[in-house]
Amino acid sequence: MNLRPLGDRVVIKKVEAEETTKSGIVLPGAAKEKPQIAEVIAVGPGGVVDGKEIQMQVKVGDKVIFSKYSGNEVKVDGEEYTILRQDDILAIVE
Amino acid sequence: MNLRPLGDRVVIKKVEAEETTKSGIVLPGAAKEKPQIAEVIAVGPGGVVDGKEIQMQVKVGDKVIFSKYSGNEVKVDGEEYTILRQDDILAIVE
Amino acid sequence: MNLRPLGDRVVIKKVEAEETTKSGIVLPGAAKEKPQIAEVIAVGPGGVVDGKEIQMQVKVGDKVIFSKYSGNEVKVDGEEYTILRQDDILAIVE
Amino acid sequence: MNLRPLGDRVVIKKVEAEETTKSGIVLPGAAKEKPQIAEVIAVGPGGVVDGKEIQMQVKVGDKVIFSKYSGNEVKVDGEEYTILRQDDILAIVE
Amino acid sequence: MNLRPLGDRVVIKKVEAEETTKSGIVLPGAAKEKPQIAEVIAVGPGGVVDGKEIQMQVKVGDKVIFSKYSGNEVKVDGEEYTILRQDDILAIVE
Amino acid sequence: MNLRPLGDRVVIKKVEAEETTKSGIVLPGAAKEKPQIAEVIAVGPGGVVDGKEIQMQVKVGDKVIFSKYSGNEVKVDGEEYTILRQDDILAIVE
Amino acid sequence: MNLRPLGDRVVIKKVEAEETTKSGIVLPGAAKEKPQIAEVIAVGPGGVVDGKEIQMQVKVGDKVIFSKYSGNEVKVDGEEYTILRQDDILAIVE
Known part of the structure; x- marks a missing residue:
């Protein structure tokens, strides 16, 4: 089963906290609008x-x-x- | 009796929770703006x-x-x- | 006495609940922004x-x-x- | 003394309730944003x-x-x- | 000392209440956004x-x-x- | 050390109250959004x-x-x- | 690991308070929307x-x-x- 996002929408999957720590990226816990790291799963066509x-x-x-x-969460x-x-999306991590 | 939506509006019918489970799609219950799965019943002409x-x-x-x-609910x-x-509409499920 | 709406405005008259039931259309009572069925009485020129x-x-x-x-109600x-x-106006009922 | 409204503004004068009743137009008292009937006194140039x-x-x-x-009231x-x-202005009454 | 307003701004000076009464213009005291009468002192260049x-x-x-x-008040x-x-500015009084 | 503002931003320095009084400009203390007099120190490029x-x-x-x-204050x-x-900026004082 | 910001986004790193004092720039502590000094680390492509x-x-x-x-903070x-x-970004400090 696939998700095909519409327009400028993007489907992402959050990278687990453990994996995040391994890659050296740590996100502050108390930030009010705290950023998240994720992997892009599907990309809308834009237009x-x-x-x-x-x-x-x-x-x-x-x-x-x-x-x-x-964004909206879905399972x-x-x-x-x-x-x-x-x-x-704020930035791409390379 | 038919509903003919105006402009960019779309008429959808929510897929029952049972059917949702069968198709393997489960929606988190506590999400504040929780997404929904539905079938498209009628599509406006756009323009x-x-x-x-x-x-x-x-x-x-x-x-x-x-x-x-x-959206608005109607019976x-x-x-x-x-x-x-x-x-x-966030994405099409295929 | 006639009402001639300006611009993109439309004058509608709500269909009575009894009549609504006869036509098979029932509107949920508890919906926060509950839709309504009505008949179009006058249409503005657009532009x-x-x-x-x-x-x-x-x-x-x-x-x-x-x-x-x-909208605004008037007698x-x-x-x-x-x-x-x-x-x-969300949709036309046919 | 005259009022010459600027731009798309219009000067109107409310029709008295008595007169309103005579013309057969009655406005519901409890409507939150209740409409009003009035006569147009001066019209801005638009543009x-x-x-x-x-x-x-x-x-x-x-x-x-x-x-x-x-609108703003002035004496x-x-x-x-x-x-x-x-x-x-919602509609012209004819 | 002169005030030269920028853009579409206008410098006005309120007409005293006494003078207002003499000219026959009275403004309702309880209106929430009550209008005011004033004389134009300086006009921005627009553009x-x-x-x-x-x-x-x-x-x-x-x-x-x-x-x-x-607007902003200044002495x-x-x-x-x-x-x-x-x-x-709602209207010019003539 | 210089401040080079971006875009349509302007760096200003408030004129001291004493100086303000000497120049004859007095600002009302209780105004909710009270105006201020200042000198322009640096001007962005616009565009x-x-x-x-x-x-x-x-x-x-x-x-x-x-x-x-x-605006934002900085030392x-x-x-x-x-x-x-x-x-x-509301007006230039000449 | 690099951050590549999208669109008009910019990645900055705040200059430490000690360093700030050395450079002679002091920021008022009580300002509601107090400005910050930082160094630009990465710049989006614009467009x-x-x-x-x-x-x-x-x-x-x-x-x-x-x-x-x-902005959003990330570690x-x-x-x-x-x-x-x-x-x-309000201004460049030179």
Whole structure:
């Protein structure tokens, strides 16, 4: 079963805290809008969204940092995903 | 009796929880703006909505995930439907 | 006495609950922004509204579903009407 | 003494309740944003307002229905007027 | 000492209550956003303000009605002035 | 050490109260959004800001009146400055 | 590990308070939206962001002043960074 996001939306899967620690990335726990690291699972086609041409900047497999309270969480086939707009992705981690 | 949505609106019918479980999709119960899975019943013509050209990306029969608190609920001929804007649909489930 | 709505406004008259039941349409009572069914009585000319070209999609006699808290209620010649923007009409019932 | 409204503003004078009853128009007292009937006294020139071209649709002498809490009230030569934007006028009564 | 307002701003000086009464204009005291009468002292050049071309409609010496809570008050050489945007001026009194 | 403001931002330095009194400008103490007088220290280049072309209207050395709660305060080399957008400057004092 | 910001976002690293004092820049502690000094670590590509063409004005190594509550904080490889939009940068310190 696949999720095919619409417009400028992106499906991401949060990287587990353990894995996060291993990769050396630690997120502050008390930050009000604390960022999150995740892997991009699916990317919408972009195009005209709300009257504006959006080009997608992320691709499947990218590790990204995003704002925690953006997006919607959904569980598919027992896996939890987050669906958010590309604009809620802050940076790609390389 | 049919519902013909205007502009970029879409009529959807929520997939029952039992059916959801069978298809392997489980939605977290406590999420504040928890997404929902539904089937597309009718699609508006799109066109210029609020001064912006909208092209419809979903079609009748699509299974979609949407934000729970978006849209309006209505009961027609004993069936409950939700009418929302296409932009409140997050992804198509395939 | 007639009401001639301006711009993208539409004058509608709510269909009585009894009549609603006969037509098989029942609206949930507890929905926060519960939709309503009504008949279109008068339609504004559309045109440029707030800098955007609006084309009217509904016509006199259409049965429509709209969001309850949108629009203004007015009583003319003893009859109650609602005046709302076309964008507050969700769908046409056929 | 005259009031010459700027841009898309319109000067209206509320029709007295007695007169309202005679014309058969009664306004519900408990509506939260209850509409009002009034006569148009002066009409702004329209033109570009907030970057949008506005064409005036009402003329002096029109009877109009408007939203109660829109506009500003002012007393000139002992008479009370309301100055509002044309967009706050819902319909012309004929 | 002169005030030269920027963009679409206008410097006005409120007309004293006594003078107001003499001219026959009385403003209701309890109105929440009560209008005010004032004389235009200086007018900005207009031009492109917030991306929109603004043409100034008022000139020095005009008597105008404006919304009370709009604008900023300032005292220069012992005189109190209000600086507001032209769009907060409702009408010219003639 | 210099501050080079970005876009339509302007660095200003408040004129001391004593100096203010000498120049005859007194600001009302109780005004909710009380204006301030200041000298322009540095001016951003203008250009396209938030998608709109901004032309700078003030220059270094201008005395300006601005809204108190706009802008950010910063202390550089022991001197306090305010950095605000040009649109928060109400008028130039000449 | 690198952070590659998207669109008009910028990665900055706050300059320590000690260093701040040495450079002679002191920030007021009680300011509600108190500015911060930081060094630019990475700069997004700019381009069309939210339908507007953004040109990046800052470069890696710039010392900048920004509004404290803008942006998101993230810790990478034990170092704390802030990711914000270029528009939240007030000025470059030279």
